[in-house]
Amino acid sequence: xxxxxxxxxxxxxxxxxxGTVGITQxxxxxxxxxxxxxxxxxxxxxxxGGEAAVVESVKAASEVYTPVxxxxxxGNAALPDAPQTxxxxxxxxxxxxxxxxxxxxxxxxxxxxxxxxxxxxxxxA
Amino acid sequence: xxDPSTPLKHTPLDALHLSLGAKMVPFAGYNMPVNYPLGVxxxxxxxxxxxxxxxxxxxxxxxxxxxxxxxxxEALVPGDLKGLKPGQIRYTVxxxxxxxxxxxxxxxxxxxxxxDGTLYLVVNAACKDQDFAHIAAKLKGKAMLxxxxxxxxxxLQGPSAAKVLARFIPAAASMGFMTxxxxxxxxVPVRLFRSGYTxxxxxxxxxxxxxxERVARRLLAEPGVAAIGLGARxxxxxxxxxxxxxxxxxxxxTPVEAGLPWVIGKRRRTEGGFPGAAKILKQLNxxxxxxxxxxxxxxxxxxxxxxxxxxxxxxxxxxxxxxxxGPSVNAPVAMGYVDSKFAANGTKVTLIVRGxxxxxxxxxxxxxxxxxxxx
Numbered sequence: 236x237x238x239x240x241x242x243x244x245x246x247x248x249x250x251x252x253x254g255t256v257g258i259t260q261x262x263x264x265x266x267x268x269x270x271x272x273x274x275x276x277x278x279x280x281x282x283x284g285g286e287a288a289v290v291e292s293v294k295a296a297s298e299v300y301t302p303v304x305x306x307x308x309x310g311n312a313a314l315p316d317a318p319q320t321x322x323x324x325x326x327x328x329x330x331x332x333x334x335x336x337x338x339x340x341x342x343x344x345x346x347x348x349x350x351x352x353x354x355x356x357x358x359x360a
Numbered sequence: 361x362x363d364p365s366t367p368l369k370h371t372p373l374d375a376l377h378l379s380l381g382a383k384m385v386p387f388a389g390y391n392m393p394v395n396y397p398l399g400v401x402x403x404x405x406x407x408x409x410x411x412x413x414x415x416x417x418x419x420x421x422x423x424x425x426x427x428x429x430x431x432x433x434e435a436l437v438p439g440d441l442k443g444l445k446p447g448q449i450r451y452t453v454x455x456x457x458x459x460x461x462x463x464x465x466x467x468x469x470x471x472x473x474x475x476d477g478t479l480y481l482v483v484n485a486a487c488k489d490q491d492f493a494h495i496a497a498k499l500k501g502k503a504m505l506x507x508x509x510x511x512x513x514x515x516l517q518g519p520s521a522a523k524v525l526a527r528f529i530p531a532a533a534s535m536g537f538m539t540x541x542x543x544x545x546x547x548v549p550v551r552l553f554r555s556g557y558t559x560x561x562x563x564x565x566x567x568x569x570x571x572x573e574r575v576a577r578r579l580l581a582e583p584g585v586a587a588i589g590l591g592a593r594x595x596x597x598x599x600x601x602x603x604x605x606x607x608x609x610x611x612x613x614t615p616v617e618a619g620l621p622w623v624i625g626k627r628r629r630t631e632g633g634f635p636g637a638a639k640i641l642k643q644l645n646x647x648x649x650x651x652x653x654x655x656x657x658x659x660x661x662x663x664x665x666x667x668x669x670x671x672x673x674x675x676x677x678x679x680x681x682x683x684x685x686g687p688s689v690n691a692p693v694a695m696g697y698v699d700s701k702f703a704a705n706g707t708k709v710t711l712i713v714r715g716x717x718x719x720x721x722x723x724x725x726x727x728x729x730x731x732x733x734x735x
Binding site for chain 2: 267268270291295315
């Protein structure tokens with residue numbers, strides 16, 4: 236099971252053909268208090284880099300993009316009623332959706348943990 | 361508007377913001393705190409429950425003086441300034457010849473000795489250079505404008521504000537809403553205004569720039585006072601139904617369209633004599649084609665500025681001008697302009713958010729009740 240990251244600060248944890256997607260600790264800290272989340276419905280077909288979910292802070296709305304192509308298996312039904320979960324546990328209970336990968340090769344284009352940490356360190360510098 | 365290519369200006373409290381761990385963002389040409397480590401949501405709630413201290417030193421302060429200063433400034437605004445008593449503050453708007461709003465501002469008649477023939481002005485940061493140039497040019501030979509660029513401006517807002525400030529200045533507690541006086545804050549001369557931009561009781565405090573950090577730190581050391589950034593300032597004023605210049609009012613809106621008919625003084629309704637008077641007085645009598653209203657989204661999704669508002673048949677009837685999440689009402693809140701036929705409270709409307717049609721209704725403003733000081 237490996238976790239990969241995008242430059243837009245999404246993470247994806249892959250288990251077999253199913254990936255779980257959320258936003259990173261860095262992303263939640265940048266957004267601040269999250270007050271609204273919209274997750275995709277099961278069955279929705281997504282292309283890598285496409286808009287998949289919405290996250291809003293008091294100040295602004297942001298898109299969450301899917302790191303890989305595939306079909307949504309499940310949106311996190313708990314998030315719309317408890318959007319603050321994304322602040323509290325972004326890389327755990329605050330996941331956004333699960334997706335069945337149609338092209339696992341896309342994972343090779345994403346950053347691993349070490350590369351993402353380096354990327355964030357450069358952004359913060 | 362500020363030129364993005366010029367370096368950002370800093371308020372006299374810049375070092376304080378950094379020492380408090382503020383997240384700084386460019387705003388109106390200044391490097392300003394959008395939030396502190398507490399975060400926008402908790403800063404908002406803290407202000408409604410206790411007291412928040414805001415740095416609003418980016419705003420423009422100045423004094424206008426002349427033998428007939430009231431009549432002079434009345435040529436540019438629709439407010440009754442001749443009727444302004446010493447120590448009173450009036451909210452008014454600078455108008456262009458079409459009756460559009462160039463800026464909104466606070467005009468105060470100082471009460472202290474030696475200030476006869478003077479009005480104190482506080483204008484928006486993003487407009488201050490244009491405003492002061494406009495006033496100086498239009499009133500040339502009639503009034504002199506002196507900008508106070510060496511003055512910082514703090515806002516202390518919230519239900520504990522009066523109790524806190526009275527520990528330093530006992531007379532502050534009994535000041536009426538929308539009044540002003542000059543006082544001493546531990547030896548520092550300050551001009552107090554019992555006014556604000558949150559819907560709560562509180563003060564705006566003009567302080568000499570070189571003493572601003574000392575005064576701010578003394579206030580922040582009081583129990584129940586927290587530093588509050590521009591993020592919460594925006595959500596607080598939105599819940600309070602107060603206009604943000606550039607969003608909710610601008611040169612394409614008149615005071616009548618903006619739902620601010622009360623800024624047109626009673627005497628001035630008969631006398632006129634302000635820019636755009638013919639159009640504005642006609643709108644007062646006959647109504648305007650569009651009106652600023654509160655918009656309550658009925659679901660959980662916030663509707664941001666520029667969201668299209670439609671009627672039940674899908675026709676565009678207006679646009680959201682400010683919208684977001686209201687931490688105190690714990691729901692999305694918004695305001696915008698609609699065709700006046702749809703301006704009645706309770707009118708069902710549709711908001712187009714990311715391509716989805718979401719239900720909403722026209723709602724009374726404010727969303728959070730005003731809690732200004734009443735004697």
